Amino acid sequence: MLARAVRIFEAFSPGETTLSVSEIARRAELHISTTSRLVAELTGHGLLSRGPGRTVQIGLRLWELGLRASPTLSLRQVALPFLKDLTNLVGHHAQLSVLEGMDILFLERLSAPDAVVNLSRVAGRMPATATAPGVLLLAHADPERQEEALGRPLPTYTRRTIGDPDRLRSALAEARRNGFVTSPGWVENPACGLAVPVRDVDGAPVAALSVIVPNDDRVFGFLPALRAAAMEIGLVLRRAHAEPTR
Template identity: 40%
Template sequence: MARSSNGQSAISRAVHVLESFDPTSNELTLTQIAARTGMPMATVHGIVGELVSLGLLERRGRELILGVRLWELAVRAPGVVGLREIALPHLELVRNRLEQHAQLGILQGGEVLYLERLSAPESVVNWTMVGGRIPWYATSSGIVLAADAPAGKQEEMLGSPRPRFSVEPQMSTADLRRLLAKVRREGHAVTLGYIHPDATAVAVPIKGPYGHAVASLSVVVPTEGFRAAPVLEVLAPAAHAVSAELKQTYLG
């Protein structure tokens, strides 16, 4: 496989180009891609040309956008797509019952990747986007998944830098470790005004076929007048139902 002078393979460089796009920057020029990837303009120009020819990127005037071919490939991924398809009816139920945002997230490294978000009219403010990522310690979904992570993974997350994402409290590692133990005991996480003072998130784990958390089911509701019990009465059974369907699907 061809490698550049800095040792990166052609595939690695192509992935870096694709990763330069995010939910808030979905149209980029060649100059912007070069700046985000740190690669020379000539290198970026060549990679982008090939990605366009393959349908992985598309041109929109001077800007480039992610191509439909990427979506076609992504929907064939059985794990993520199967999870989303199983969870979607339950997400709709949660959204309809609570009339607020319902979300499905998975842990990717030290971040939560959101696979789905359903909202209702007049829902509270919410910064989450489908395909967007939020650091694990700044969201109820991340905290509930970290709480159920294997010990080695949990220690890796706790030992990594935790730059402030929004207005979440800056907690010591010892305090976070106690919080994760509490969340694991109680089976849910609440982040009161972590992303925006007006919004509070509640998350519960979705368990995989072998009993480990593979995703989170969460809601974002108004902070004013918040009570956890009515939210969990809707959220917890939905997560349990998704977990049961996952077990049935993969273990029979």
């Protein structure tokens, strides 16, 4: 029952938050009658809700519970003022993300008007190997996860996306050496990502702070501000961790 409910929730994506019961059944690989019964039960608990035209969407109760329990909530709250400053500085996008399996998961994204194209979405995922924050965090992940990434097919968006294991291995080594990653044209040719790590109390990268800006020679000019913001976020997190519990 629980596994089937999870498959129903996973049928929704950041870009498709309203689905028909038949589409949920198809994506969850469940019989339509089973799907209808589970959707009715989950709706009764507020975890799903009915949308227009007999469609279904994520319920407010699920959002409430997920937000209350999320270990990333304090990280996002701490980072938000710095993301606003970075967005104003670069005039495009600033985002915060974490590594989740073989994906990069975006916790927050702020965008300026008329910003360059950017496919990331809040609560959305992209293949880690195809993004600057993903390669950055993967470079500091355990060796087993790195080898898993190197052994998998590498999804590509453009001809510039990392598409072979040798290039990925070199990119991971370069990320560890430089402490930042750029992704010129990896996802969209006109755009370039620039990512640096946010470090926890032990100095380990727990998230990536990044900007998406035009793919030109101005990219590296944003690196000092990005590093300073990431360092400040880490300092706030460390101070919060050191404060005694009342």
